[in-house]
Amino acid sequence: DTAVSQTPKYLVTQMGNDKSIKCEQNLGHDTMYWYKQDSKKFLKIMFSYNNKELIINETVPNRFSPKSPDKAHLNLHINSLELGDSAVYFCASSQDTAGGPETQYFGPGTRLLVL
Amino acid sequence: AQSVTQPDIHITVSEGASLELRCNYSYGATPYLFWYVQSPGQGLQLLLKYFSGDTLVQGIKGFEAEFKRSQSSFNLRKPSVHWSDAAEYFCAVGSTQGFGNEKLTFGTGTRLTIIP
Numbered sequence: 466d467t468a469v470s471q472t473p474k475y476l477v478t479q480m481g482n483d484k485s486i487k488c489e490q491n492l493g494h495d496t497m498y499w500y501k502q503d504s505k506k507f508l509k510i511m512f513s514y515n516n517k518e519l520i521i522n523e524t525v526p527n528r529f530s531p532k533s534p535d536k537a538h539l540n541l542h543i544n545s546l547e548l549g550d551s552a553v554y555f556c557a558s559s560q561d562t563a564g565g566p567e568t569q570y571f572g573p574g575t576r577l578l579v580l
Numbered sequence: 581a582q583s584v585t586q587p588d589i590h591i592t593v594s595e596g597a598s599l600e601l602r603c604n605y606s607y608g609a610t611p612y613l614f615w616y617v618q619s620p621g622q623g624l625q626l627l628l629k630y631f632s633g634d635t636l637v638q639g640i641k642g643f644e645a646e647f648k649r650s651q652s653s654f655n656l657r658k659p660s661v662h663w664s665d666a667a668e669y670f671c672a673v674g675s676t677q678g679f680g681n682e683k684l685t686f687g688t689g690t691r692l693t694i695i696p
Contacts, residue, residue: 469623496682506618506668508686521683555624559682566612566631566674567682573623 468492469572471556477578478546486541486575488556495561496520497539498569499531502553514539515561543577551579582607582673586687593661594695601656601690603671612674613654614684615645619667627669630654641665666694 469490478484490497498521499511513521514533528544543550553574559567583606593599605611615627628639635647645656654671671687 506689508670508684510683513682568614568626568629569674569682569684570626571616571624
């Protein structure tokens with residue numbers, strides 16, 4: 466069983482299109498995240514949700530909209546795709562420890578290429 | 581603000597040789613430290629983590645790391661590398677706020693190449 470899964474694994478699309486990436490975790494965790502890994506492999510957090518509530522919203526263009534229908538799912542919708550959106554997007558989840566340290570578990574990533 | 585520095589962009593090691601990957605962090609409070617590995621085309625797998633207690637932590641695949649507060653370091657080691665260890669290694673520091681406000685700040689990664 467895959468703990469954190471993402472679909473699709475690869476996504477090739479034209480500039481200006483709208484696309485969505487889905488993430489599901491079966492670990493029973495309360496918190497889910499989206500990270501972006503750029504072409505130089507640098508990883509940066511984009512969003513986090515705790516029990517379906519948006520907690521972290523980094524300086525991400527508002528073309529990116531996360532949605533959490535339930536605490537096991539966190540989707541990422543991207544409007545009007547731009548060349549610079551090409552990256553690997555990772556979903557992660559962790560168990561809320563009420564202020565203590567948390568371990569984040571990552572999905573396999575979605576490789577987005579905007580042409 | 582927290583930050584992580586991995587000074588070595590690329591390291592090449594012979595199979596069977598020992599390995600040490602460097603990681604230095606900057607964080608105002610007690611750091612929570614992690615090492616993740618990313619094999620080519622794969623996701624991030626947790627190798628090990630340090631929260632508190634014994635400063636030498638053991639992880640999966642024979643890896644260990646030592647937390648040295650005085651040096652702000654959390655270096656990753658393995659006594660004998662295998663060809664399957666070739667991958668990108670990321671050190672990360674976590675904040676302690678919980679409730680979904682747990683940002684992981686990553687280093688820029690170290691690419692490990694293994695030569696036969």
